[in-house]
Amino acid sequence: MAEPTTSEYRLIGQRVPYVEGPLKVTGRAEYTDDIQRPGTLVGRLLRSPWPHARLRAVDVSAARALPGVFAVLTGERYPTTFGVLPITHDETAIAVDKARYIGDIIAAVAATDERTAERALALIRFDAEPLPEYADPRGGTDRVPEPIHSRGLNGSNIQKEVVQHFGDVDAAFARAAHSVRVRGNFAGVTHAFTEPLVTIAESTPDGRLTVWSATQVPHYLHRSLSEVLGIPMHRIRVIKPEVGGGFGGKSDPLPHEIACAALALETGRPVKLLVDREDVFYTNHGRHPTQNEVRIATDADGQILAYDIEALIDGGAWSSFGTVTTYYNGVLSMGPYRVPNFRYRGRRVYTTKPPSGAMRAHGGTNIRYSIEVALDQLAERAHLDPFDLRERNALPPNSTTVNQFRITSTSFRKCLAAARAKSGWDRKFRQLPYGRGVGLGCGFYISGSNSPIHFTPVMPQSTVHLKVDMDGGIAAHSMQADIGQGSNTLLALIVAEVLGVDIERVHVQRVDSDVSPVDLGSYSSRVTFMMGNAARSAAEKIRAELLTAAAELTGRPVDEMQVGHERYFSRVDPEVGVTFLEALHRAMARSGALVASGSFNTSPLGGTFKGARAGTAPAYSFAAYVAELEVDVETGVYQVETVWAAFDCGRALNRLAVEGQIEGSVHMGLGQVMGEAMNYRGTRLMNPSLLEYKIPMPQQMPKVEILLVGDDDPEGPFGAKEAGEGPLIATLPAVGNALYDAVGVRFTDLPITPDKVLKGIDQRRQEGRPWKGA
């Protein structure tokens, strides 16, 4: 797989193993649960057995009286609401007045050991009045007797409604040669990261509170702790140890994190709160269960005239990222094709179920499935090859979408060409035997959100600090959160590239709000683009000092000096040069250790209408995937054998990491399309374990042929764009469309489990529609 890169860079574009890899493979990497503070108490949470209930009175006296119990907390102690989006604060650390789903936190305990804590929980008595439960978002769109939140739209359970119309959709449909309608239904799925949620908090006599947490977004946690606990941010210290996967599930500030800190304040002792696996499922914040309806119109040549989209999104009990989700389910359909007329109505409705939130390729996955299936149908109607149809509609580089997204780089056409050629599409599509099929699915995703979630005070989205001392080691600080995607390695890689030094010299420091400058964290696929630019800018400042020192030492003009490997030399006379250390020590004579700060901020993008900022990004990723699969038509079981994944992430800075992101994304996308589902009976989650919630087995993993075809992005660091989330999206429709090619059935109800495949085949036969002679 290793293609030698011939480029002007020494490290950029190579396959660079993770800098912390040796610690991970030996079990020496330190995750939150590995930290043991002396005298730590065990924190435990009591969770609501009711989907919706008014909490009238609570008696905690027996629990408090139990020997070994240090604190029992209920909601009214810290009633301040919080939430990841400042406009929709509707959560509390512990439920106040009402419980809103089975699993909602209603009390917290700190005790000397687990058993005592559990016993204390069992002694807490609630007087609760059950309220109507709302399992289905359809039942919450009108005025309801007991809204889940008072902020629901007009007495309903609607958390957010988005209505947008650009151009004239009805006129476009009226003149269309072809139109199709797809109704998609998507079960909720969850992140299933391997490291459970866990937090440690310790309040110390110097008036400070330290919180270690498995979080993707330490900065938002920092803010929420301050707001809810009423402690100024500078007295709180947030540390992010190694994090065992996130995928969006650790990107909201979560109630257990705040409850744990509250217990630490109450007791004056360190408190560790480990959320067990079952409760990780209840905490959820996974991909929203969604029903959508997509209508697409084209002219006779297959040119897209209009999209008309509706989405009904099941939010669960809290807002979380929901306002963004509601916009994204519409606006993330603005690429990779040109859409001249666009109408969207999206509603996200609260239900009394575990909250949905952001999950890898947030907001772009379900809508993309329905669109790509619709395009497959349109291609069939218009007698066009699915590739040709997409080719003809590709957004050109340096263009603007109808809702005013700025598109700069796109190598989408190259993605199409590569996937088509490498997969052997032209000799497979509709030509493979019955039961075997190929399908095309395409993708489009933001490379960072242009608007930060918090915009006060105005500050850069990412900042990186560097310190180079006489030992020649380079300490790099930033609150960017490596959750396994390789951002620490990327930071080291960029600094080493710019300074010309070995990557071993760069020591990326653990995220610690006391010393790490703010970066907004790992969400919306922003880190490579934003932290990468900040790192580059910081390193360039250090490089300028080193080149000046090298010029002084060699007596050559500074603009003649050039960066080599661990050395700076004259481009005129390459023999004349000094080593990195010589230059460093010369530069240090003036100021001691070299320090520099680099930052990155986005410039304003998008229109001026309401909601115009949603989905604006400094760049976008593009994808074209072909899946080839084989269906056992007797059992409905199918195996995806190969996925050709052509992806445009601009320039891949660390090939190894990009490949890993694509392979992991394909695996996660396959999970959602083939079998993963949060199964509910009413409002009760039926499969809260990794045994019942099944992610694909190693045996189910296809061969993934990775085709990186992106041209440099003009604004990304060294031309890079995101590769963390976009690679998931195209997987789902590629599989759905391949199933159609294999057995002649359109599947729009996900996951597509074997029983649905069999039922689909039966139904097709009953309708007398033969497929490939079967």
Place this chain on the structure above:
Amino acid sequence: MPSLAPLRFRLNGHPAEVPAEAARILLDLLREDLHLTGTKRGCDLGTCGCCTVLVDGRPTLSCLTLARLVEGRSVTTIEGISPPQGLSPLQRAFVETGATQCGFCTPGFVVTATALLRDHPHPTREEILRAISGNLCRCTGYTKIVEAIETAAGGGA
């Protein structure tokens, strides 16, 4: 009162004697009492493989194992598998092929694959897939994990 009779076993090649009550779970004993935190707690239910250790050389889920059951037996954790300096060939392959991303599943995979390669120095792909099918990884899609094990098998023989 729960009994705290000492539990005697071999731990990472050395004799160990630890007080342990009858209901103590091996994973808790390792992580909480012995501070061997390389063995991870992913589910506590036998569903993820993050807690895999070797008991008498066999991959075993320590979250499902009563500590009492290892009395007189030998337990090897990721700490015992790792050489005092540097990495084992398998560990090196995991790093170099990118088989570790978040790393939380990694000790479990390394333990499982170490036992596989000891018994089958040149495993087929099928044997590798079967051996790791009790270990979950949500980050890598398993692709590079299989590649790392194959690399170690090819190079380390």
